[in-house]
Amino acid sequence: MKITFCGAAGTVTGSSHLVEANGLRVLLDCGLFQGSREIDERNRSPFPFDPASLDFVLLSHAHLDHAGLLPRLVHDGFTGRILCTPPTAAIAKLMLADSAHLQVEEAAYRTRKAKRRGEAGTPPLYDMDDVLRTADLFQPIPGYGDLVDLGKGLSCVFHDAGHILGSACIELRTSNGRLLFSGDLGNRHQPIVRDPSTPPHVDVVLVESTYGDRVHRSIEDSIAELRDAIHDVIPGGGNVLVPSFALERAQEVLYELFLLWTRHDLPQCRIYLDSPLATSTTRVFERFPDYFDDEGRKVFSQRPNPFDFPLLHYAQTTDESKQINAQPGGNVIIAGSGMCTGGRILHHLRYNLWNAAAGVVFVGYQAVGTLGRNLVEGTKSVHLFGEEVAVRAKVWTVNGFSSHADQPILMDWIGKAKPRDLFLVHGESASQKALQSKIQSDLGIVPRIPAWKETVTV
Ligand SMILES: [Zn+2]
Structure with missing residues (x-):
């Protein structure tokens, strides 16, 4: 199994990881980079793979930092299916349409300013046409816990991440073992959504680390x-x-x-x-x-x-x-x-x-x-x-409304998944380092913190 960390590697945004296994190429999330201008620029850099060569996108949830680059992926040639839960499909379409509207507005504003300086403008990252083509590719899975066959002996199961409505941790079952991607892991006792479900025991885990150094207030x-x-x-x-x-x-x-x-x-x-x-x-x-x-x-x-x-x-x-x-x-x-x-x-x-x-x-x-x-x-x-x-x-x-797991919840979840190979993604350096040493001392696993565009074989 080969994994390339295409985003949310050393940052909290741009979640995207390419998994190559059983002769298939599966992208976990395709998120927008958000933050400083330098980070934003990554949205326009070429994908570190050919979008047309992907077989599937498995989408963990509808937040833009996980789904917001899908229209660009489609614009650049992706024609496979986007699998996610039914609420994620419904919410993601709304979020992407809103995002396209903002992208077009912002590009028009920048172009007006550029033209006054005698320079060429920038086109929007994507527009509503791209979003409509993306919406056609969504294929909701039946529900949490159901095994979905991807072909060539590869399958996936979506587990409740308890982060926002419809959010999922995604388990990939390959002929060489099981991989679990946390997506964004939820907090406990949040209104409306359930608590994160108990993860299965797997071989490889990619886990978010947004609040890896914190304990939330109640x-x-x-x-x-x-x-x-x-x-x-x-x-x-x-x-x-x-x-x-x-x-x-x-x-x-x-x-x-x-x-x-x-x-x-x-x-x-x-x-x-x-x-x-x-x-x-x-x-x-x-x-x-x-x-x-x-x-x-x-x-x-x-x-x-x-x-x-x-x-x-x-x-x-x-x-x-x-x-x-x-x-x-x-x-x-x-x-x-x-x-x-x-x-x-x-x-x-x-x-x-x-x-x-x-x-x-x-x-x-x-x-x-x-x-x-x-x-x-x-x-x-x-x-x-x-x-x-x-x-x-x-x-x-008011700080206690967090939709993200804090350190104790992350530790409990990782301890139950008990992977052989553990990668910390979706976090700033300080929280990743704190979580890394806590995992090493309490669970005896040595987590790796991958760099953007790094490829590993597990
Ligand atoms: Zn999220």
């Missing part, structure tokens, strides 16, 4: 912090802004707000989901209750439920979004983007940040250099739409 503490922030702000007449990712986090926040409402533990307020992508994703969640955990299935089997209760309003159009700020305060506004790098959250920040009665609650990771990170770090003013806006609103950082 979700209960985070729900209490979210509740306290709302109780602090709403009675004073301010708005609570919740910058959120459209996929999974927005649905989890709605779920927790609904439970607080059923316990009569929310002040009188209006809750807005102000993100068309989050709303479409929410509609997909409603189609797949079988993928929820026991509590989630019970909560969603009745009405009202987290996606349909009297306080909740969906703002679809730009006008509906603007109208929210024309009202008096007392609104909880969930909007993207999660790190305040774009999207409708920006105009809500402009309307509310200067107001000491307002609040901003961060429920997700804020990368260095983003507006979200600056607010978390206590900046006193920000630039929005060419204006300087003072930051007087209160800012809360």
Whole structure:
């Protein structure tokens, strides 16, 4: 079995690994590189293989850093099938369409600027045509635990990763042994999704290491912090802004707000989901209750439920979004983007940040250099739409909503898979090194940290 690490090797984004076994070429994930300009440039560098020569893509889940380069793969000649769970297929199509829209917009903006300098513009990484061709290649597998025959004696099984709806760890069974790719491994006790399933015992493991050096705070503490922030702000007449990712986090926040409402533990307020992508994703969640955990299935089997209760309003159009700020305060506004790098959250920040009665609650990771990170770090003013806006609103950082496994969960999972060969992927250097030495001392396995485009034979 030969493995080439085509992305998420020494970084957290661009997840993609080529496995060659039994005469077949299978790509695990085809993710977008995201982050600094230097990292972004990798999205345009040639694939370290011929896309036309691939037989399958096995997709772990719908996040763009795992699926976001698929349209380019198709544009460059891939015509095989993309296997994934049914919710992943449905959500990935939405995410890719949204991504194509942003790619085209950004390329048009850059081209306008380049032309003014007398230079040629750059084409988008991919467009909606590429996404439609990609969507035709999706082939949902029957479900978790089912053996899927890939031909030539190769087969695969998708196991529940417990990360986001439909997420999977992918097991490849070859004539030379078994390989398990973690995809992104979930946290325990997350709302809606199940806990990560127990991994099978295998020969080779590729495991993510995003939080390989950390232990998460409990979700209960985070729900209490979210509740306290709302109780602090709403009675004073301010708005609570919740910058959120459209996929999974927005649905989890709605779920927790609904439970607080059923316990009569929310002040009188209006809750807005102000993100068309989050709303479409929410509609997909409603189609797949079988993928929820026991509590989630019970909560969603009745009405009202987290996606349909009297306080909740969906703002679809730009006008509906603007109208929210024309009202008096007392609104909880969930909007993207999660790190305040774009999207409708920006105009809500402009309307509310200067107001000491307002609040901003961060429920997700804020990368260095983003507006979200600056607010978390206590900046006193920000630039929005060419204006300087003072930051007087209160800012809360709620850390326990993580969708990623922390060190104890990763250790437990690796200990159960008990591989002969272990590769740490999808992590920054510090967390990978911490996890590497912990594994070596506690489990007696020596994990390797592969470099980008490195090939190994196992
Ligand atoms: Zn993910």
